[in-house]
Amino acid sequence: MAGNQRKRNPNGAGTITQRKDGRFQAAVYVLQPDGTRARKFAYGKTWAECDVKRRELLDKVDQGVPVPTRSAKLSDWLPYWLDNIVKPRRKLSTYDKYEMHVRLYLVPMLGSRRLESLGVADVRRFLVQLEKKTTAATAKESHRVLRTSLTAACRDELITRNVATLVEPPRAKPRELSPWSLDETLDFLAAARSDPLYAAFVLAVAMGLRRGELIGLRWSDIDLDKRVLYVRQQTQRRRGVLYDDDPKGRRRRVVPLPAMCIAPLRWHRMRQATARDHAGEKWEDTGHVFTTRTGRPVEPRNVYRSFTRVAESAGLRVIRLHDARHGCATLLTAAGVAPRVVMEILGHSQISITMDVYTHVVQDTQREAISHMDRLLKRRPGRP
Missing domain, CATH: 1.10.150.130 (Tyrosine recombinase, N-terminal domain)
Incomplete structure (x- = not known):
């Protein structure tokens, strides 16, 4: 009988006892989600079965995995x-x-x-x-x-x-997109030429940059000679402070600069150099492209205020600055650019986002493509 007795486990390894109902019970101190320790019980029909459960609990203790004694609320x-x-x-x-x-x-x-x-x-x-x-x-x-x-x-x-x-989530009604037409976009750019943020608006329209990406843009991210722009970060205001973060979806990208963006950026750089001279010691050299008079990044809400003011002065319907990004994709898609290329330019995480948002443009392209079928499959003269 003495030979069949189990050896006592070392301290912290838990204990196994037999209950009055004949089952075996293991007790082990385990980690709780709040960082404290509590006693956890496991049960088995045999000592061996209970010992397996005891060892599983101890493994979690060694790995630091919380094992609540009671399901947390x-x-x-x-x-x-x-x-x-x-x-x-x-x-x-x-x-x-x-x-x-x-x-x-x-x-x-x-x-x-x-x-x-x-x-x-x-x-x-x-x-x-x-x-x-x-x-x-x-x-x-x-x-x-x-x-x-x-x-x-x-x-x-x-x-x-x-x-x-x-559980299937509710179906949210998609937002109705109403970006400017090509004529409205040209009218806006013409009215914005004298605005200090003209270069930002050109980038928003021609390249579809997000507001945070515009504000976070630095001169080190732009190569005017090679006509390349690097989207490496965005600047956001959260909890009362401006901070830099990765682009949305953490998708950094390299995008060729359209020719129409070069002159506005060169003009903006000269204008910023003049502002730096006027500010003197008050200038903070942050390296940002779009700054205040003292070199600090512009406020996100001020970019939108300027965008709205220019649109109203041009007699245009006011849209969101983000809708200029939609307008960029609309123009690219209407020009026959492949959706996969549009996706890379705009930094979408999935091709489905590009396709879902700009379905109306894709449908127009499809309608044009299908119209060719009428011409190709038209009956030849003299044949039934």
């Missing part, structure tokens, strides 16, 4: 996920967007649910209520945030399945 998991997974790895703008959805919608409406007990019906009910309360687009984005957070919980082995992936 979403109100606990979501802030932990934001601070420990999203913040260190994602862009600040992404963190701010996720945090807003967690604070305003996910925690107030789903926070009391535990990770393991969250079901498909809970997620579907949440989306229906949120869509009624806000919009389909907001509900769709909250669904994406929830799905991403639950994916992280699966990776940490806190849950075995992601129920958000089993």
Whole structure:
């Protein structure tokens, strides 16, 4: 009998005992999501089965993987996920967007649910209520945030399945695009010639640069002799400060400069040199292309204000600055440029984005192509 007795495990390795009902119970101290340690129990019909589960728990302890003794509430998991997974790895703008959805919608409406007990019906009910309360687009984005957070919980082995992936998100109505026509674009550029940000507007129209990419542009990113522009960063204002970040989707790109952009950029560089001389010691040499009178990057909202002011002075309908980017893609697509090339110029992460946003232009191109079929397949004279 003595020979069949199990040796005691070393300290910290857990214990296995037999319950009154005949089953075996293992107890191990494990790491919790909040950083504390707590006792976790595992059960088995035999000592060996229970020992396997004990060793699995110890492996997670050695790897630093949290093993909650009780499934965490979403109100606990979501802030932990934001601070420990999203913040260190994602862009600040992404963190701010996720945090807003967690604070305003996910925690107030789903926070009391535990990770393991969250079901498909809970997620579907949440989306229906949120869509009624806000919009389909907001509900769709909250669904994406929830799905991403639950994916992280699966990776940490806190849950075995992601129920958000089993629920179809709401269908948001696509935004109606109404970029300027070619004539309207030319009228705008003519009216903007005297504006200090004329070169920025030319780049927005001719190359489809985003506002943050324009503000973040440095002279070191432009080679006027080789006519090449490097999109390496963007400048954003978040939490009251301007900061540099990777381009959207972290897609850095090299784009040839159209000839029409060269002269405005050379003129802008000379104008900036004059401003530097006038500012004297007040000038901050940041290297940015578009700056204030003292060399600091221009404010994002001021770029849009100037854009709107010029459009109004030209008697044009006011559109978003981002719509100038859409206009660039519209003109490129209408000119017969392949969607894959348009995608690379604009820095889209997927070809589907290019195709979805500019479907109306693609349809016009298709209609023109199909019209050739009438000519090619027309019956020859004298044949039935």
